[in-house]
Amino acid sequence: MFFIFTQKNGKQRTFKRGSHPEHHKGRTEYLPIERMPFVEEYTLPLSQHIGAPSLPIVQKGQQVQRGEVIAKPGGFVSVSLHSPVTGMVTAVELSEHPNGQMLPAIKIKTDPYSTQCFGKAEPLSDQKRDKAHFISSVQSSGIVGMGGAAFPAHVKFFIPEGKHCQFLVINGCECEPFLTADHRVMVEQAPQLIEGIGILAEFLGAQKTYIGIEANKPDAIVILNELAVQKNISIEVVPLQVKYPQGAEKMLITAVLKQEVPSGKLPLDVETVVSNVGTVIALTNYFTKSEPLVERVVTVTGSGIKRPANLLVPIGTPIQEIINVCGGLNEGATRVLLGGPMMGVAQKNLGGPVLKGTSGILVLTDEEVQEMQLYKCIRCGRCLQACPIFLNPSHLGLLARKGLYDDMAQINLMDCMECACCSFVCPSGIPLVQSFRVAKAILREKEVKQ
Amino acid sequence: MIADIVSAVVILGGLGLLFATILAIAYKKLHVDEDPRIGQVEDLLPGTNCGACGEPGCRAFAEQLVISASIPGACTVSSVEAVESIASFLGVDPGIVEKRVARLLCAGGRAEVKELVSYQGVQRTCRMVTVVTGGNKECTWGCLGLGDCADVCTFDAIAMNANGLPVVDIDQCTACGDCVEICPKQLFMIMPLSQKLIVQCRSLLEGETAEKICSVACNACGRCVVDSPPGLIEMRNNLPVIQYEKNEFARPDSAKRCPTKAIRWIDGFQFGNKASISFPLGRVDVSQSDQKL
Numbered sequence: 039m040f041f042i043f044t045q046k047n048g049k050q051r052t053f054k055r056g057s058h059p060e061h062h063k064g065r066t067e068y069l070p071i072e073r074m075p076f077v078e079e080y081t082l083p084l085s086q087h088i089g090a091p092s093l094p095i096v097q098k099g100q101q102v103q104r105g106e107v108i109a110k111p112g113g114f115v116s117v118s119l120h121s122p123v124t125g126m127v128t129a130v131e132l133s134e135h136p137n138g139q140m141l142p143a144i145k146i147k148t149d150p151y152s153t154q155c156f157g158k159a160e161p162l163s164d165q166k167r168d169k170a171h172f173i174s175s176v177q178s179s180g181i182v183g184m185g186g187a188a189f190p191a192h193v194k195f196f197i198p199e200g201k202h203c204q205f206l207v208i209n210g211c212e213c214e215p216f217l218t219a220d221h222r223v224m225v226e227q228a229p230q231l232i233e234g235i236g237i238l239a240e241f242l243g244a245q246k247t248y249i250g251i252e253a254n255k256p257d258a259i260v261i262l263n264e265l266a267v268q269k270n271i272s273i274e275v276v277p278l279q280v281k282y283p284q285g286a287e288k289m290l291i292t293a294v295l296k297q298e299v300p301s302g303k304l305p306l307d308v309e310t311v312v313s314n315v316g317t318v319i320a321l322t323n324y325f326t327k328s329e330p331l332v333e334r335v336v337t338v339t340g341s342g343i344k345r346p347a348n349l350l351v352p353i354g355t356p357i358q359e360i361i362n363v364c365g366g367l368n369e370g371a372t373r374v375l376l377g378g379p380m381m382g383v384a385q386k387n388l389g390g391p392v393l394k395g396t397s398g399i400l401v402l403t404d405e406e407v408q409e410m411q412l413y414k415c416i417r418c419g420r421c422l423q424a425c426p427i428f429l430n431p432s433h434l435g436l437l438a439r440k441g442l443y444d445d446m447a448q449i450n451l452m453d454c455m456e457c458a459c460c461s462f463v464c465p466s467g468i469p470l471v472q473s474f475r476v477a478k479a480i481l482r483e484k485e486v487k488q
Numbered sequence: 489m490i491a492d493i494v495s496a497v498v499i500l501g502g503l504g505l506l507f508a509t510i511l512a513i514a515y516k517k518l519h520v521d522e523d524p525r526i527g528q529v530e531d532l533l534p535g536t537n538c539g540a541c542g543e544p545g546c547r548a549f550a551e552q553l554v555i556s557a558s559i560p561g562a563c564t565v566s567s568v569e570a571v572e573s574i575a576s577f578l579g580v581d582p583g584i585v586e587k588r589v590a591r592l593l594c595a596g597g598r599a600e601v602k603e604l605v606s607y608q609g610v611q612r613t614c615r616m617v618t619v620v621t622g623g624n625k626e627c628t629w630g631c632l633g634l635g636d637c638a639d640v641c642t643f644d645a646i647a648m649n650a651n652g653l654p655v656v657d658i659d660q661c662t663a664c665g666d667c668v669e670i671c672p673k674q675l676f677m678i679m680p681l682s683q684k685l686i687v688q689c690r691s692l693l694e695g696e697t698a699e700k701i702c703s704v705a706c707n708a709c710g711r712c713v714v715d716s717p718p719g720l721i722e723m724r725n726n727l728p729v730i731q732y733e734k735n736e737f738a739r740p741d742s743a744k745r746c747p748t749k750a751i752r753w754i755d756g757f758q759f760g761n762k763a764s765i766s767f768p769l770g771r772v773d774v775s776q777s778d779q780k781l
Contacts, residue, residue: 132692138622140629140692386604386621412610469610475619479672 050253052279053292057424057459059215059282059380061254065346066218066339071226073350074363076148080122080354081391082108083135083143087182088189089115094144100127101149105156105330108144111177117190118180119144122332122352124152136357136376136383136390143391146354156329172241179324180331180394184316185209185220185285186377188395191317195242197306204309206244207294208235208318210251210258211278211285214378217398219335220315222348224251224258227319228265234322236271242311246274249315250294252284253277282380283457287312289426301427301453316397336392338364342371342401351392358388360399370403380458410467421460421470427453431460431470438473443484446477454478525578526550532574534565538642540664559583565643565662586680588663590646590656592758594675595688595750596630596702597651613639618672626701629690631675637667653759685738687728688758689750694726699748706750716742 085091092109102108102121109119125148133143148154176192183189197203208231212220224231239247251259259277266273276294278284288299290312297308305312316334323329332353339346344365351360357374361367375382376396392399421431429450437446451474460470529550537545541562543552552558553574560566560574561583575582607617607624614636617623623632633652645660646667654667658681668676675690687706691698694708708726717737721728728751730738740753 136621138618138620138628384605384620386624387626407608409608410610467610469616472609472611472616472619476613476615479619480615 050277050279051293051296052281052284053289053426055424055428055459056281056283056289056426057462058280059462061280062216062339062379063218063221063254065216066337066348067221069218069222069346069348071222071335071348071350074352074355074360076123076154076352077355077359078148079128079356080125080146080148080352081133081143081356082119082122082146082354083133083141083391083393084109084112084119085135085141086119086188086353086393086395087117088187089113089193091142092116092119094130094142096127096130096144098127098129101125102127102146103157104152104154105332107178107330108146115190115193116177117182117192118178118330120180120330120332121146122354123148124154125149134387134390136385136393136396138386156327169241175324176321178330179320181317181320181324182331182394183314184320184334184395184397185314186214186381186395186397188393191313191321194311194313195238197242201306202309203242203244203306203311204246205295205311206235206239206242206247207290207305207310207312208247208249208315209285209287209290209312210249210255210262210315211290212255213252213280213282213284213286214380214382214398215282216339216400217337217378218339219337219348219397221255221258223319223335224255224315225261228258228261230319230322231262231315232265232269232271232273233326234318235273237321237325238311238313238318244311247272248294249273249275250278250284250290251275252280254280282459282462283426283455286426286455286457288455301450331394334392334394334396336360336396337398338401339398340371340401340403341406342368342373342403343399344368353394354391356389356391357385357399360392361388361401367401368403370405371401372404373402373407375400375402380462381456412468413466415466415468418465420463420465424459424463426457426459427455429454431474434477435460435468435470435473438477443477443480446474447481451477452481523554525554529553529574529578532566532570532577533563534570536565536642538565538662538664538666540564540662553578553580556580561585564588564664586682587658588678588680589658589661590663590665590667590676591679591686591754592631592654592656592675593677593686593688593690594629594631594673595653595704595752595759596625596627597633597649597653597759599651600704601630601702602626615670615672623673627691627705629673629692630702631673636670636672637676640666640670642666649759651759655757655759658757679732683730683732683735683738684740684753684755685730685735685742685751686754686758687730687751689727692726698726704748704750707748709747711745711747712742712751715745 090112093112094109096108104124106121107118108121111117125146128147129145132140135141173192173196181191210220210224235247249262259275263275278293283289291305291310292298299305299308320331333350336349336351347364374385377398382400425431434446454474456471458471530547533546535546541549543549560571571582603624604626605624612634614632614634617632622628635648637654638646638648643660643662645657646654649655663678665678689706691705698705698707706727710723712728713721713723720734720737721730743751743753
């Protein structure tokens with residue numbers, strides 16, 4: 039069965055440009071998802087998503103149940119937060135956030151005698167699933183985009199008046215090297231995925247549903263194809279060429295629908311909604327079992343970890359505990375990244391928690407993080423060939439070096455999604471994407487001031 | 489042959505004459521009357537185009553001065569004499585403002601705050617390091633000590649000391665605000681020299697948690713509030729906020745009982761003195777920052 043897909047390699051759909059980092063997925067590709075044991079304390083930052091932070095509704099000393107709401111949305115672009123364990127709230131205070139800031143968080147001490155089961159809840163009534171209540175139900179389920187950006191899911195599903203959704207594209211690309219969480223989810227939880235797609239497509243009124251999967255996950259493609267035929271649901275599983283950043287929203291739409299999302303526009307402007315596979319399964323769990331989003335699958339991998347694994351981790355688990363469960367660090371482990379090697383963020387201490395958007399914990403060793411020697415730009419143009427959104431990273435890098443940030447904005451710096459293809463292909467080791475991040479931060483600061 | 493040369497000369501000469509005439513007419517017709525004082529005032533200004541006055545450059549400031557939309561004292565770079573000469577030239581009130589300098593609201597150098605990890609990226613600038621989990625130090629609010637401010641300073645008024653803190657030379661500092669803008673942690677503040685009571689901490693933590701991270705952090709004990717005239721200092725978000733409009737009541741006593749020396753009475757230089765900073769000014773940490781693009 040597998041060779042069919044490899045044969046088709048030439049015809050697989052994809053987007054233009056991009057880069058080809060090594061996959062490194064072999065360590066965890068075929069490891070089934072394990073459940074992470076419960077630990078003593080959980081830290082739940084109130085801002086785990088893009089948008090306004092949630093507002094805490096619990097006090098110090100209060101008993102909470104697994105799945106109980108502990109914070110309500112702080113606005114429309116915000117979601118609820120639920121306790122991942124049965125236990126007691128020990129503090130609502132400033133705490134280490136993986137982004138490096140000290141931000142308010144709710145700390146919960148686990149009750150060691152609890153069974154840690156969800157209460158026996160009925161599936162949500164049909165009323166909750168109808169058009170009028172769907173958006174608010176999703177908001178109160180705490181579901182955010184699980185691909186990494188953690189954008190509140192209900193905002194994505196909300197279709198403003200005058201617009202409509204024709205295509206639903208499910209994102210199962212997982213183009214980041216090393217990560218296999220979405221792959222395992224697709225293989226092991228395919229029925230839930232198909233069910234969730236049904237719920238979502240019905241609400242959105244989508245006429246056609248696609249699942250975009252990179253061709254290096256042939257088992258997922260086969261399983262989902264078979265299941266779709268079995269259940270007689272019209273879903274087209276689209277094998278995509280293995281290329282980074284295939285899983286970026288706009289790139290996926292270009293690959294699957296052969297349609298470009300214009301600069302500054304959203305997928306809904308081309309009548310499309312994109313959702314990650316993890317998000318869809320969280321949706322199924324909420325609508326069929328009333329289970330809010332309290333845990334997610336995290337890939338723990340890299341040559342610096344003793345026992346790589348795909349773990350089902352309660353949100354808020356300290357990174358250190360997860361590393362302990364995976365046998366600890368190997369000798370020479372020097373860098374711990376949250377997320378993949380291309381877009382992940384290095385951590386300065388391991389006390390921070392896993393968030394709703396954390397798809398992987400990657401531990402790299404000394405040899406792998408060798409510092410690049412910096413040379414001058416030789417105008418080879420490889421970054422231009424790599425940039426999937428057709429920017430000119432070489433020119434942008436030059437402007438960044440000179441601090442001409444306004445000029446950078448004029449040549450569409452703000453369209454940059456920081457996929458890091460330009461830095462990856464640069465033979466001179468110029469920190470292109472890094473300087474774009476700095477420039478974007480400075481431009482955003484300026485905007486706030488004005 | 490001769491005919492070719494002659495025709496070339498005639499054609500080019502004719503064209504030249506034609507365009508010269510057009511230019512001459514345009515010069516007369518499109519002439520814009522400009523106040524000659526603008527140029528003269530511009531000559532009196534320092535010509536650094538630093539933007540401290542709020543205008544895009546010295547020329548724009550001179551234009552504002554001539555139409556009396558601004559006062560000469562708004563230029564913080566000019567010396568008192570220069571401001572007075574501009575004022576007497578224009579016959580206006582000089583409006584000399586008090587000397588202001590940039591002050592750092594953090595005292596946590598290498599000795600006070602632990603560095604948790606070493607940053608291995610190519611460009612070791614504060615801005616670059618901040619993008620990766622907010623910097624490599626344990627305190628998320630404090631100075632990173634990589635000297636973006638020293639680099640950006642037009643007037644060579646900032647030097648990094650051995651402890652990794654920027655020392656502002658108060659004689660050189662012109663309060664242009666470039667360091668305020670570049671600092672990713674927003675630690676610089678432009679203050680008049682008469683504001684001597686300064687809280688050198690931005691950490692929102694309190695008590696032991698704050699002290700564990702930094703030995704000179706404010707632990708929000710509130711002693712400074714008790715020791716000050718009522719209304720001068722207010723605790724907000726675990727930090728004392730000094731109401732500088734009541735600055736005349738400020739006394740060194742407010743800072744005396746501070747257990748961590750987070751609030752200080754500063755007369756002159758903030759960290760060390762003029763003799764202690766090495767000239768030429770700039771980054772001290774050369775070993776780490778010599779690789780630049």
